[in-house]
Amino acid sequence: MDKLITIDNLHKSFYDGDSELKVLKGVNLDIYKSEILSIMGASGVGKSTLLHILGTLDRPTTGRILYEDEDITTFSERQLATFRNNAIGFVFQFHQLLPEFTALENVAMGRLIKTSKRNTFRDTDLNNNDTDLNNNSTYEDAQRLLDDVGLSERLDHYPSQLSGGERQRVAIARALINQPKVVLADEPTGNIDDKTSQAVLNVLQKINERLQQTFIIVTHDSHLAARADRTVELVDGKIAD
Numbered sequence: 108m109d110k111l112i113t114i115d116n117l118h119k120s121f122y123d124g125d126s127e128l129k130v131l132k133g134v135n136l137d138i139y140k141s142e143i144l145s146i147m148g149a150s151g152v153g154k155s156t157l158l159h160i161l162g163t164l165d166r167p168t169t170g171r172i173l174y175e176d177e178d179i180t181t182f183s184e185r186q187l188a189t190f191r192n193n194a195i196g197f198v199f200q201f202h203q204l205l206p207e208f209t210a211l212e213n214v215a216m217g218r219l220i221k222t223s224k225r226n227t228f229r230d231t232d233l234n235n236n237d238t239d240l241n242n243n244s245t246y247e248d249a250q251r252l253l254d255d256v257g258l259s260e261r262l263d264h265y266p267s268q269l270s271g272g273e274r275q276r277v278a279i280a281r282a283l284i285n286q287p288k289v290v291l292a293d294e295p296t297g298n299i300d301d302k303t304s305q306a307v308l309n310v311l312q313k314i315n316e317r318l319q320q321t322f323i324i325v326t327h328d329s330h331l332a333a334r335a336d337r338t339v340e341l342v343d344g345k346i347a348d
Contacts, residue, residue: 113171113173114135115172117169117172118167119160120168130156131157131345135345136346143336146340158323163187174288204277208265210258210273219245279314283320286318289323290323312334
């Protein structure tokens, strides 16, 4: 398989005055296109920290991250924001859906926000045909993704009207709306029961097979990890041999 991401000697420390807490202590890892990779490890070992750095939500103290041989650790904040919007999707343990919007609107929102950032409202005629066509296309894509995750009958339901598993499936569809190269999932089944977890995992595998996107899943759930293409373990700030 072709490499998508190379993590090269990654270190991350947090500081409190003169006190240093070393969390990541030289992580080296290759991640491949179209694979489902699970990252396991004890609580507090740095799994989420690693995921946040991979998602450009935080920067390493030292080391490099290469996406298709491009070193994103050299990017400016603006470059990182653009890269993040275009290349990365996120699924969190707590779905973080917007309660005042329907499932369809929540999924579409990621692309609509991206479009509005590119063409600010003051520069865009909201009634012009191009905007209408773009919005129509976004909602069509959002509906298609909700169909993919088995929620075609729940498009107009609000998060409060959905079960925990349904909300998490909406979050997965939302993560995919901008066709990212990689989807980062932080304990995506940690807040739902075992039966619902299996349904969410089925969705992830179905999406992976159809769209060939890379999924990186941080988890402490051995059942989830067993269904990934590959599992690595983070121990004492490094990937275990």
